[in-house]
């Protein structure tokens with residue numbers, strides 16, 4: 001067998017070759033690997049950069065949105081403020097309008113009132129009759145009513161006292177007011193129903209006692225002057241009791257009462273519903289009588305309107321105003337039943 005001898009230098013040569021080869025392989029492998037990693041790294045880096053730029057973009061978008069939202073908020077706020085301002089302006093305008101309407105209607109009312117007042121003031125007083133020394137007694141029947149307070153105010157305004165022949169009703173509490181304000185209270189009837197009060201002498205006195213007791217209870221006054229419903233001269237009572245007025249006019253006096261008819265009448269219960277009509281009636285007072293007893297009704301609205309003029313008329317005649325008492329001189333109507 002042929003044995004080849006390997007020299008030391010040859011061994012070193014082979015080892016060197018092998019080592020170089022291994023080194024080469026390793027370098028190549030690592031280089032490739034490194035390259036790959038680098039590539040990946042690069043890729044990741046660029047992706048990261050891309051992501052960053054997207055993020056940045058999103059952030060700036062977000063910021064823009066937020067700004068927009070803030071702007072919208074501001075806008076909303078200011079629109080609310082504007083709305084509030086508008087509302088308050090509208091409120092103010094409405095208030096002003098309301099006030100103007102009020103003023104307008106007040107002016108209108110005043111205008112109407114003054115027209116009515118003017119009309120009434122225009123009602124010319126009848127020519128005054130010189131009647132110095134005569135006394136006029138203003139009397140009011142059928143109250144107290146819802147108008148009595150006004151009558152009392154007018155009388156106060158002119159400083160005139162009057163006589164009230166009262167009936168029982170819803171306004172009995174005003175009886176005290178009548179007395180407290182210095183007027184005289186007399187009795188008319190409890191129930192203003194002819195068929196009942198003139199049914200008999202007893203029926204009449206029963207009714208008279210009832211109104212007497214109401215007045216006593218309301219005012220403490222023991223009234224002693226009366227006025228017959230329909231007056232002493234009424235003939236309607238004939239229907240219910242023949243001769244009753246002849247008997248009653250005597251028997252009331254026996255019982256301590258004085259009764260009063262009238263010799264002047266404003267006509268308020270017979271259709272005289274204007275100042276002019278009432279004044280014309282009033283001006284018919286009997287020229288020869290010393291005392292003038294004026295019949296009126298304090299439950300008639302027209303009388304409230306006429307009363308100032310009626311008072312002024314008697315003042316223009318220079319008459320004195322008085323209140324009826326049990327002893328006032330006066331001639332009653334003739335009796336017809």
Ligand SMILES: [Zn+2]
Nearest residue numbers: 141142229230
């Ligand atoms: Zn009456």
